[in-house]
Amino acid sequence: MSESVAERHTADASAKKIGLPTIIIGIFFLIVLIAALIIRLPMPVLISDLLRRFGMNGLLVLAMVPSIQSGTGPNFALPIGIVCGLLTIVSGIEFGLVGIWLILFACIAGTALAIAAGYLYGKLLNSIKGAEMMIATYTGFSIVALMSLVWLMVPFASKKMGWLMGTGLRETIQLDAVGADSIINKFLMFTIFGIKVPTGLLLVFFVFCILMWLFFKTKTGIAIMAGGINPRYAQASGLNTDKYRIIANIISTVLAALGIILFSQSYGYAQLYLAPLNMAFPAVAAILIGGATASRASVSNVIIGVFLFQGLLTTSMPVANQLFIGTDLSEIIRMVIQNGIILYALTQVKGVAKQ
Amino acid sequence: MVNNLLTMKNITKEYFGNKVLNNINLEIAKGEIHALIGENGAGKSTLMNILFGMPVISSTGGYQGTIEIAGEPVHINTPHAAMAHGIGMVHQEFMLIPGFTITENIKLNREITKENIVSRIFGKQYESLDINKMNADARTALDKMEMGIEEFTLVAGLPVGHMQFIEIAREIDKTGLKILVFDEPTAVLTESETQNLLSAIKKLATSGIGIIFISHRLDEIMQVSDRVTILRDGELVVTMNTKDTNTHEIAQLMIGRKVSFERNETKNRTLSNDTMLKLKNFVVRMPGEDVKGVDLEVKKGEIVGIGGLAGQGKLGIANGIMGIYPAKGEVLFEGKPLKMNDPKGSITAGLGFVSEDRRGIGLLLESSIELNTVFTCMQIKNSFLKRVGPIKFKDTKKIRAHTKRMIKELDIRCTSSEQRVGSLSGGNQQKVCLARALTQEPKLLLVSEPTRGIDVGAKRLVLDHMKKLNEEQGITIVMTSSELAELRSICDRIAIICDGKVEGILPPDASDADFGLMMSGSKRTNTEQGAIHNV
Structure with missing residues (x-):
């Protein structure tokens, strides 16, 4: 029995190394790119757009790494961290902060808030072992609904955020009004061959990637990983696996909070209410496209995944609009790819939950 | 022996080139209690799996050798076929549904039914249960075991000893039962329950059923069996009459002299009394x-x-x-x-x-x-x-x-x-x-x-x-x-x-x-x- 299991393990591992989703999406991306060349779309614009979206989505995808590595699966409860980030942005605006001070405040306060939220969320996950992904999804949904009430009822007075009449915050809050629009993107930004390179944005993303990579070389990082791969092994080695699952989910939640701040400043708007509802899904899809599984993920999976997924979205939209004039096909393609990839990945889930 | 109920001849089984059974011969006579004994991995379970046509056998390349039941060569390739040939098995883990009564458990999937209006229109699937007849059958089976317990009691909450008896009653109730296999039936029983079981087994044997009794408790084997077959590493060591042997000899034959690892005496050992x-x-x-x-x-x-x-x-x-x-x-x-x-x-x-x-x-x-x-x-x-x-x-x-x-x-x-x-x-x-x-x-x-x-x-x-x-x-x-x-x-x-x-x-x-x-x-x-x- 044991030998055939070993063979299957080896076969699985080699199949994962190549990564079926990565290949499929990679080929698809190439085809769309060629199509874009044929119909003479302005390449510099496309690439600028790709770089920007790559950077602004990066942290949200990176947030998947610790939760997957710890064995709790992809963090479908990403909205928890996201609302923490959004809450601190709007609080900062209410306090009258502008520009880089607003972003800094949001990052620091957001981190603090996300640590607390991540801790509670980790506790929750430890009490429902085996059903993490399902519970995570609905926890994310619930928190969004709860926060919708908060956005409506929060007694903020800032004119920049309120409705024309009545109380509550607007659905989208423009950040250029507070001087925070693309403030990180513009740091050291330069243009080459007509391509705008958002240096600051990419720098932030890569710094976090390096930090994450380093983290999994530390004692704690290794313990999280071992607990994720084989919890019984970790327990037999005297580790408190529950503790490491909580740490991992705190990190994930903090990254989600920082990720939405980075996202919002690049986008130019802080989107409240139902906007965070489906933000976990593209992030999960991206890391899975990058070759991660529901139980193993690495920083390289994040970089490859975000690049391919966002690349495909940015290029397919104008291409589809050119080819099928008058339809909104690109959005449909996005939904098909995103949900198809998640579905594929979930069918591949094994081991983690069952143990 | 003449009038063998079951004859297994030259049974050989390989798992992936690894011989787990080699030329095993086993004969069970009418009314005989035949003990099968061996260490873990000696091949007892494999032999019984072959007898029962378990899927694990056919999916790993089948076996060699012949099985005859009452002199007729048979080919058993599914558990269903084994049952049709009158082979029953009492499992070590109880395969009973706790929420059902004893009768329902005994008659599961062999329910006696009677016609009603719906069934006349929609077919046999919709016939209603003939509870009285079923209870009577269950009663007969239980009586054979000298079990006083009411047949309409729920299985849940019964002591393990009783569950074992219900398992046996279920096998007895099957018409045409010729051979009954007990796979370590006493492993979970207390001493007095064991004694009850052993006497029940003896009683069953006198009714002409051939019994294969697998156990590693040698004293039980000495007590009930007529003959004993010892397996070791997939080989048949010996089949002998129980009365001609003793636990000492059986134990020795069971362990045997395997290719042993040499024991080199050692030097510089620091054995302390701490x-x-x-x-x-x-x-x-x-x-x-x-x-x-x-x-x-x-x-x-x-x-x-x-x-x-x-x-x-x-x-x-x-x-x-x-x-x-x-x-x-x-x-x-x-x-x-x-x-x-x-x-x-x-x-x-x-x-x-x-x-x-x-x-x-x-x-x-x-x-x-x-x-x-x-x-x-x-x-x-x-x-x-x-x-x-x-x-x-x-x-x-x-x-x-x-x-x-x-x-x-x-x-x-x-x-x-x-x-x-x-x-x-x-x-x-x-x-x-x-x-x-x-x-x-x-x-x-x-x-x-x-x-x-x-x-x-x-x-x-x-x-x-x-x-x-x-x-x-x-x-x-x-x-x-x-x-x-x-x-x-x-x-x-x-x-x-x-x-x-x-x-x-x-x-x-x-x-x-x-x-x-x-x-x-x-x-x-x-x-x-x-x-x-x-x-």
């Missing part, structure tokens, strides 16, 4: 390997073996000490009490563990040899780390040097220290487990089934290395193994576990018969029985 580890009334709840109150003492510098049949609790001891399965009782390590259910505490105290569940809790299969070797030590003892401010990074250089040394020392065959453990052979994986335990520099090493699933050459190496560790570094070793030959080759004393307790402690050169008797739990009754038969 107690290293002491277990007092130690209880472990490990499913399938429950430990029910073990007292054991291990001296410093000793190699102690723990042996016994599967499911008797020998594996639970080490797992309990390491805190992997819930345990209670008293464990003194170097005179200090060890906290129960605390793996970290056990590791810090200086206990190393090589688990029998190599792939489950012994290794991170997808990770490198390096990580597997140092993981526990890094996490518990903070070694192999370098500090950068408050952050502790792994010290790859140190880890690699250490792992390379271990690879050399234990002769782990690999392409590099970064190779994935999952891609190593079983023997080399076992060595990685050993390397991990040794990296912790344990004072006492608990090793469970160190040679499970590895080839003979590798077995020798692993055993030799443990001996070397003991001699050169003075590490005390407690080795748990199902293979007696292995224990006898390196241990100073061997504790035999039976029914969750220490049945006895034997020196490695004790006779096969002594080991056999202890493993089957018949030591206590041995003297009287032996006396009777030797007269």
Whole structure:
């Protein structure tokens, strides 16, 4: 029995190394790119757009790494961290902060808030072992609904955020009004061959990637990983696996909070209410496209995944609009790819939950 | 013998080129109780699986040889066919539905039905149950067993002894039952329940049913069986009349003289009188390997073996000490009490563990040899780390040097220290487990089934290395193994576990018969029985 299991393990591992989703999406991306060349779309614009979206989505995808590595699966409860980030942005605006001070405040306060939220969320996950992904999804949904009430009822007075009449915050809050629009993107930004390179944005993303990579070389990082791969092994080695699952989910939640701040400043708007509802899904899809599984993920999976997924979205939209004039096909393609990839990945889930 | 109910001729079965049964002949006469006995892995279950046409047999290439029932050659390839031929089986684990009554359980899928209006229109599927007839049938079956219990009682909550009888009643109720197989029926019964069962079995046999009785309790076999067949390593050792033999002889034949590992006498052993580890009334709840109150003492510098049949609790001891399965009782390590259910505490105290569940809790299969070797030590003892401010990074250089040394020392065959453990052979994986335990520099090493699933050459190496560790570094070793030959080759004393307790402690050169008797739990009754038969 044991030998055939070993063979299957080896076969699985080699199949994962190549990564079926990565290949499929990679080929698809190439085809769309060629199509874009044929119909003479302005390449510099496309690439600028790709770089920007790559950077602004990066942290949200990176947030998947610790939760997957710890064995709790992809963090479908990403909205928890996201609302923490959004809450601190709007609080900062209410306090009258502008520009880089607003972003800094949001990052620091957001981190603090996300640590607390991540801790509670980790506790929750430890009490429902085996059903993490399902519970995570609905926890994310619930928190969004709860926060919708908060956005409506929060007694903020800032004119920049309120409705024309009545109380509550607007659905989208423009950040250029507070001087925070693309403030990180513009740091050291330069243009080459007509391509705008958002240096600051990419720098932030890569710094976090390096930090994450380093983290999994530390004692704690290794313990999280071992607990994720084989919890019984970790327990037999005297580790408190529950503790490491909580740490991992705190990190994930903090990254989600920082990720939405980075996202919002690049986008130019802080989107409240139902906007965070489906933000976990593209992030999960991206890391899975990058070759991660529901139980193993690495920083390289994040970089490859975000690049391919966002690349495909940015290029397919104008291409589809050119080819099928008058339809909104690109959005449909996005939904098909995103949900198809998640579905594929979930069918591949094994081991983690069952143990 | 004439009038054989069942004849199995020249049965040979291979699993992937590995012969597990070789030319087995078995004959069951009418009304005979035929005992089938052998150690774990001797081939009893495989033989019964063949008789029952279990899918596991046909899916692994079938078997060779012929089966005849009442003189007619038959080919049994599904359990359904086996039942049609009148073969019944009483399982060790009860296959009963707790929420059903006794009658419903007995008649499950063989319900007696009567017509009603709906069934006349929609067909037989919709006929209603003839409860009265069913109850009457169940009553007859229960009466045959002399069971006074009401047939409409729910199965849930009945004592296990009763459940066993209901299983038997279900088999009896099947019309045309010719052969009934009991697979270790007394394993879960109390003594008085066992006696009831045995007399019921005898009664059944007198009604002309052939009975195959599988058990490792020799005294029961002596008590009920007419003939006994002994299997060992897939070979038929002997079939003989029970009255011509005794437990002593059966035990000896069952253990036999296997290709044993040479025992080299040793030099420079530092055996001291200091107690290293002491277990007092130690209880472990490990499913399938429950430990029910073990007292054991291990001296410093000793190699102690723990042996016994599967499911008797020998594996639970080490797992309990390491805190992997819930345990209670008293464990003194170097005179200090060890906290129960605390793996970290056990590791810090200086206990190393090589688990029998190599792939489950012994290794991170997808990770490198390096990580597997140092993981526990890094996490518990903070070694192999370098500090950068408050952050502790792994010290790859140190880890690699250490792992390379271990690879050399234990002769782990690999392409590099970064190779994935999952891609190593079983023997080399076992060595990685050993390397991990040794990296912790344990004072006492608990090793469970160190040679499970590895080839003979590798077995020798692993055993030799443990001996070397003991001699050169003075590490005390407690080795748990199902293979007696292995224990006898390196241990100073061997504790035999039976029914969750220490049945006895034997020196490695004790006779096969002594080991056999202890493993089957018949030591206590041995003297009287032996006396009777030797007269």
